Amino acid sequence: xxxxxxxxxxxxxxxxxxxxxxxxxxxxxxxxxxxxxxxxxxxxxxxxxxxxxxxxxxxxxxxxxxxxxxxxxxxxxxxxxxxxxxxxxxxxxxxxxxxxxxxxxxxxxxxxxxxxxxxxxxxxxxxxxxxxxxxxxxxxxxxxxxxxxxxxxxxxxxxxxxxxxxxxxxxxxxxxxxxxxxxxxxxxxxxxxxxxxxxxxxxxxxxxxxxxxxxxxxxxxxxxxxxxxxxxxxxxxxxxxxxxxxxxxxxxxxxxxxxxxxxxxxxxxxxxxxxxxxxxxxxxxxxxxxxxxxxxxxxxxxxxxxxxxxxxxxxxxxxxxxxxxxxxxxxxxxxxxxxxxxxxxxxxxxx
Amino acid sequence: xxxxxxxxxxxxxxxxxxxxxxxxxxxxxxxxxxxxxxxxxxxxxxxxxxxxxxxxxxxxxxxxxxxxxxxxxxxxxxxxxxxxxxxxxxxxxxxxxxxxxxxxxxxxxxxxxxxxxxxxxxxxxxxxxxxxxxxxxxxxxxxxxxxxxxxxxxxxxxxxxxxxxxxxxxxxxxxxxxxxxxxxxxxxxxxxxxxxxxxxxxxxxxxxxxxxxxxxxxxxxxxxxxxxxxxxxxxxxxxxxxxxxxxxxxxxxxxxxxxxxxxxxx
Ligand SMILES: Nc1ncnc2c1ncn2[C@@H]1O[C@H](COP(=O)(O)OP(=O)(O)OP(=O)(O)O)[C@@H](O)[C@H]1O
Ligand SMILES: [Mg+2]
Numbered sequence: 001x002x003x004x005x006x007x008x009x010x011x012x013x014x015x016x017x018x019x020x021x022x023x024x025x026x027x028x029x030x031x032x033x034x035x036x037x038x039x040x041x042x043x044x045x046x047x048x049x050x051x052x053x054x055x056x057x058x059x060x061x062x063x064x065x066x067x068x069x070x071x072x073x074x075x076x077x078x079x080x081x082x083x084x085x086x087x088x089x090x091x092x093x094x095x096x097x098x099x100x101x102x103x104x105x106x107x108x109x110x111x112x113x114x115x116x117x118x119x120x121x122x123x124x125x126x127x128x129x130x131x132x133x134x135x136x137x138x139x140x141x142x143x144x145x146x147x148x149x150x151x152x153x154x155x156x157x158x159x160x161x162x163x164x165x166x167x168x169x170x171x172x173x174x175x176x177x178x179x180x181x182x183x184x185x186x187x188x189x190x191x192x193x194x195x196x197x198x199x200x201x202x203x204x205x206x207x208x209x210x211x212x213x214x215x216x217x218x219x220x221x222x223x224x225x226x227x228x229x230x231x232x233x234x235x236x237x238x239x240x241x242x243x244x245x246x247x248x249x250x251x252x253x254x255x256x257x258x259x260x261x262x263x264x265x266x267x268x269x270x271x272x273x274x275x276x277x278x279x280x281x282x283x284x285x286x287x288x289x290x291x292x293x294x295x296x297x298x299x300x301x302x303x304x305x306x307x308x309x310x311x312x313x314x315x316x317x318x319x320x321x322x323x324x325x326x327x328x329x330x331x332x333x334x335x336x337x338x339x340x341x342x343x344x345x346x347x348x349x350x351x
Numbered sequence: 352x353x354x355x356x357x358x359x360x361x362x363x364x365x366x367x368x369x370x371x372x373x374x375x376x377x378x379x380x381x382x383x384x385x386x387x388x389x390x391x392x393x394x395x396x397x398x399x400x401x402x403x404x405x406x407x408x409x410x411x412x413x414x415x416x417x418x419x420x421x422x423x424x425x426x427x428x429x430x431x432x433x434x435x436x437x438x439x440x441x442x443x444x445x446x447x448x449x450x451x452x453x454x455x456x457x458x459x460x461x462x463x464x465x466x467x468x469x470x471x472x473x474x475x476x477x478x479x480x481x482x483x484x485x486x487x488x489x490x491x492x493x494x495x496x497x498x499x500x501x502x503x504x505x506x507x508x509x510x511x512x513x514x515x516x517x518x519x520x521x522x523x524x525x526x527x528x529x530x531x532x533x534x535x536x537x538x539x540x541x542x543x544x545x546x547x548x549x550x551x552x553x554x555x556x557x558x559x560x561x562x563x564x565x566x567x568x569x570x571x572x573x574x575x576x577x578x579x580x581x582x583x584x585x586x587x588x589x590x591x592x593x594x595x596x597x598x599x600x601x602x603x604x605x606x607x608x609x610x611x612x613x614x615x616x617x
Contacts, residue, residue: 040512219483220471223460227468230459237419237455239440239469297459 039346042291043303046339049289050310057317064320071190071197073312078187078201079104079267079276081308082260083283084290085212086253088304091287092216093229093249094296095144095151100257101280102162103136105273107261109166112175112271115184122181130258136162137254141247163277170273177269187266201263208259213301225249230297285332286311289339293347310335368431370395370567371447371536376415376425378408385411386422387591393536393567398558400578401571403588403611409571410452412588413540416569417449418442429535440469446535450525450542452571458514462506463487463494465513466528497531501557505550518545523554530557537561540571555581575604587611 038044057064083100090097107129115125136158143154177185187201216222227235228245236242265271290307292299314335315328369392378386386408393399403409414420416427418436427434429445436442442449456465467490473479474486494509505523506516513521522545529537539558543551551574558568558581572578578585579599587594587610595610595617602610602617609615 214482218485218487220473220485221483223464223468223471223485227457227460230457233453234455234457235468237439237449237451237453238457238465239438239443241438241440297457 035346035348038342042293042298042346043300043306044291045342046290046303046306046310049335050306050313053310053313053317057313057320061317061320064317067195067197069316069320073309073316074196074202075199075267076316077308077312078199078205079260079264080279080282080286080311081305082205082208082263083257083279084286084304084308085208085301086256086260087280087283087287088290088292088299088301089212089216089225089249089253089256090151091229091284091292091294092225092296092299093246094232094294095246095249096155096284096294097140097151097250097253098155098280099136099140099159099162100253100260100283101277102159102166103133103254103257104261104264104279105276106136106162106166106169107132107258108265108271108276109170109175109273111184111261112180112265113170115181116175116179122183125181125184126262129261130255133254133256133258133261134251135254137251137257138247140254141250144250145243145246159277159280166273172273174270174272174274177265180265180271184262185266185269187263188269189266199266201266204259204263208256209301209305212256216301221245221248226297228296282311285336288343289335291339291343293343294340295343295347298347307339367394369393369428370430371416372428373412373416374426374428376412376422378411378415378420378422384591386415386425388425389588389591389593391416391569391586391593393569396562396565396567397583398562398568398570398581400582400585401569401588402573402575402578402585402607403594407588407611408591409588410540411591413449413451413538413569413571416442417447417538419449419451443469443532446533447538448529448533448536449538450522450529450540452540452544454521454525456513456521456524459512461510461512462516462524463491463509465524466490466494466497466509466531470532498527501527501530501560502553503527503557504553519547519550522546523550526554526557530561533561533566536567536569538569541573542570543572543574543577551577575607578607579604587617589613 063069083104086100087097110132111125111129114120114128115122120128140154140158143149144151187204188199190197190199192198216225224235224240224245227238227240228242232242264276268275286307287304288294288307289310290299290303290305292303311332314331318328318331371393373389373391376386376389389408389412391412401409401412411420415422418439418441421437427436434445457468460468472486472490474484478484479486491509498506498509503523505520506527513524516524522542526539526542529539543554546554555577558570561568570578570582582599585597585599585607587597587607589611597607597610597617606615610617
């Protein structure tokens with residue numbers, strides 16, 4: 001990149017190649033340099049927002065940095081953060097999954113009820129939860145790839161189907177934590193690092209992030225997911241089995257949602273058929289704020305963790321500052337709009 | 352020189368079986384007839400140009416012989432074996448590489464990732480076999496040396512995302528990918544449309560080099576001087592049909608244009 005613009009256009013320079021010069025200028029203004037950097041590293045802007053938010057809320061409220069509060073934030077982020085991994089995979093393919101919340105609740109109820117009412121051993125009950133996630137993901141994937149329906153419509157449909165199936169299955173009855181085997185509520189148990197209580201659910205989420213970030217950036221499958229989301233037809237012509245990749249993405253998302261179900265049971269110390277369906281929107285929020293493009297093909301797994309943390313920290317920090325809940329909601333709304341507007345602006349780098 | 356009805360030099364048609372033979376290809380899009388019973392023969396080590404007006408069915412023909420589209424009717428034969436390509440992957444596995452008119456590059460991926468898209472190399476040992484880790488370093492190094500070998504000088508840094516490249520450079524990426532991996536046939540649908548004079552000549556040199564290596568090339572082009580410079584035979588496509596097959600020796604450019612537009616028959 002040239003530094004010509006920092007000294008301003010040279011008045012003695014030839015006037016003739018105006019259009020060339022304009023293109024040159026556009027590429028090297030400080031603003032477009034920022035844009036290029038953001039384009040190359042989509043997690044950069046959420047990382048900045050997170051750092052600034054931590055500093056600002058830390059200054060506003062002395063309670064923000066207390067060990068108990070930091071521990072609370074991580075616990076509040078664990079479930080949405082895990083769902084956001086699944087959501088990231090799907091949004092990277094230029095899709096969207098409205099059913100992750102309902103899918104998760106369905107898995108929690110199957111885990112809790114088989115363990116309590118059918119006396120299924122805890123590991124097997126968790127495995128059944130995984131089967132539910134895999135089956136639900138497969139259903140979404142088949143509807144998207146075989147019937148060629150838009151993911152928005154497919155998952156809007158399955159969202160309702162999963163909610164109904166779940167109410168039928170669970171008879172709208174909750175299961176409390178003390179009735180459940182220890183293994184199933186273990187994700188809510190804590191241990192201490194530097195005085196901050198961390199739950200095993202948070203650790204599970206972080207392990208999933210490490211695994212999925214590795215898969216997405218280091219394996220051929222991850223690269224194919226990006227290629228499919230970037231330009232489906234080009235990916236197909238380049239020899240990628242697009243439908244296979246899409247189906248596998250929905251199935252993988254289902255598996256991740258099942259893990260989120262386990263974390264949710266530990267966090268709530270209960271399994272309730274009426275809580276968590278609306279986490280679908282929170283997971284989309286985390287992904288979008290985390291810098292992943294709704295148009296597909298651009299974004300990172302780690303960005304979504306940053307997005308989930310930003311939402312968690314805004315909610316927590318604004319509450320500590322004594323503001324009404326409505327201001328938390330307002331702030332999240334503004335964040336979403338800003339994130340998507342930023343994405344649009346960044347995408348203009350493309351010629 | 353005596354020519355058979357398909358423009359094949361008389362001595363040659365008996366000497367060699369075609370590397371690729373398509374017979375009776377039909378492809379319709381709803382009520383639009385893209386291909387209306389087209390035959391095509393590609394002989395070992397030759398450059399076959401395909402010319403024709405816009406909408407004559409050149410790209411449809413290319414797509415039907417490279418698995419991008421499945422023809423409604425017709426047969427494909429590769430080196431004496433009947434083949435059916437249900438998807439581009441099938442044709443690639445059979446050794447046919449293609450530069451499509453739309454280029455088919457992934458904008459967000461870098462040059463090396465595009466060259467190796469769908470055939471990524473894995474690391475040696477347990478990292479590759481168990482953890483499925485790609486060998487990004489090796490793919491980048493190979494891409495670089497392959498671009499040097501092909502004489503494509505317009506692409507310097509293989510880690511640049513394709514979306515940051517000019518139209519001509521993107522075309523160079525697609526051409527490099529086809530030339531690097533095409534082991535039996537290389538198919539190029541208007542590969543020089545966005546290229547400057549120097550880059551166009553590089554692609555023509557590349558086509559000649561492939562011919563020297565014995566790899567037959569199908570070249571779709573609107574550029575008559577180019578076609579007459581590089582082609583051994585010229586397949587003229589008109590209104591979804593093969594109007595004629597000529598050679599640069601048997602016909603002039605004016606003749607070719609006349610056949611293309613229907614002003615003359617072969
Ligand atoms: N996907 C499609 N859907 C509908 N019609 C199509 C499609 N692809 C091609 N056609 C039609 O088939 C015919 C042949 O098109 P084709 O793209 O093969 O022409 P071409 O010879 O490659 O033209 P050009 O020189 O402009 O590239 C045209 O009438 C076109 O409108
Ligand atoms: Mg065409």
